[in-house]
Amino acid sequence: MAEPAQADALAGALRVRAAPDPAAELWLLPQRAAWWPREATLFVADVHLGKGAALRAAGVAVPAGSSAADLERLGALLRALGARRLVVLGDWLHARTGRTAALRAALHAWRHAHADVRMVLVRGNHDDRAGDPPPELGFDVVDEPWPLGPWRACHAPPRALAPQAAPVLCGHVHPVAVLRGPGHERLRLPCFVLRRGALVLPAFGAFTGGWAVPAGAEAARAVLADGRVWPLPQQWPAPWQPVAAADEPQGQATS
Numbered sequence: 401m402a403e404p405a406q407a408d409a410l411a412g413a414l415r416v417r418a419a420p421d422p423a424a425e426l427w428l429l430p431q432r433a434a435w436w437p438r439e440a441t442l443f444v445a446d447v448h449l450g451k452g453a454a455l456r457a458a459g460v461a462v463p464a465g466s467s468a469a470d471l472e473r474l475g476a477l478l479r480a481l482g483a484r485r486l487v488v489l490g491d492w493l494h495a496r497t498g499r500t501a502a503l504r505a506a507l508h509a510w511r512h513a514h515a516d517v518r519m520v521l522v523r524g525n526h527d528d529r530a531g532d533p534p535p536e537l538g539f540d541v542v543d544e545p546w547p548l549g550p551w552r553a554c555h556a557p558p559r560a561l562a563p564q565a566a567p568v569l570c571g572h573v574h575p576v577a578v579l580r581g582p583g584h585e586r587l588r589l590p591c592f593v594l595r596r597g598a599l600v601l602p603a604f605g606a607f608t609g610g611w612a613v614p615a616g617a618e619a620a621r622a623v624l625a626d627g628r629v630w631p632l633p634q635q636w637p638a639p640w641q642p643v644a645a646a647d648e649p650q651g652q653a654t655s
Contacts, residue, residue: 490524
């Protein structure tokens with residue numbers, strides 16, 4: 401049974417499985433992350449630390465504090481879940497110009513607070529430009545695709561999937577869903593996208609844009625709103641199956 405703190409962290413989450421492998425089960429979290437309980441591993445994508453500083457260095461007037469807030473959110477999630485490993489699916493840092501002294505100090509303090517967590521960065525396109533995390537942060541830095549149990553950890557969604565290939569976990573496109581109501585209301589919400597053989601995570605960083613993923617037969621979307629993950633009515637592409645929300649009886653499918 402989950403500890404109380406872990407149960408709180410899973411509130412509003414949606415459990416999905418990449419059938420038929422029972423080990424390939426994830427919780428899609430309203431905190432813009434995915435949790436693999438079998439290996440106590442947290443996946444996030446597109447944190448983009450230092451983006452605000454990089455924009456200010458380029459003369460764009462944006463407020464400070466977004467990177468500190470993102471690190472605080474991520475640290476709280478690691479603690480609540482009791483994570484033993486963090487896998488960043490690319491774009492941990494935004495740009496070299498964002499690697500300020502303040503960010504370096506915040507990162508060192510944050511890493512010290514989570515010294516017992518193994519951290520892995522799958523390089524993304526922004527990491528190529530910003531550079532790898534400093535060695536003293538203790539990240540294992542790998543290139544995509546990085547095999548991990550039943551998964552392949554990547555940054556960008558695959559262009560094509562080989563038959564019987566392990567499901568890909570990725571980010572890069574910062575997916576959002578645009579929902580419209582009968583009164584011309586319009587909501588733009590971050591979402592998970594479940595494609596044939598791939599799960600695309602929403603951007604973890606709060607100071608990021610988003611790409612609107614249209615409704616269609618080739619991808620299922622699960623939006624984040626009101627502290628929950630809400631699967632939209634749709635067919636789920638193979639191999640994905642919804643299992644249950646965190647506060648529903650286990651084994652009861654969410655439609």
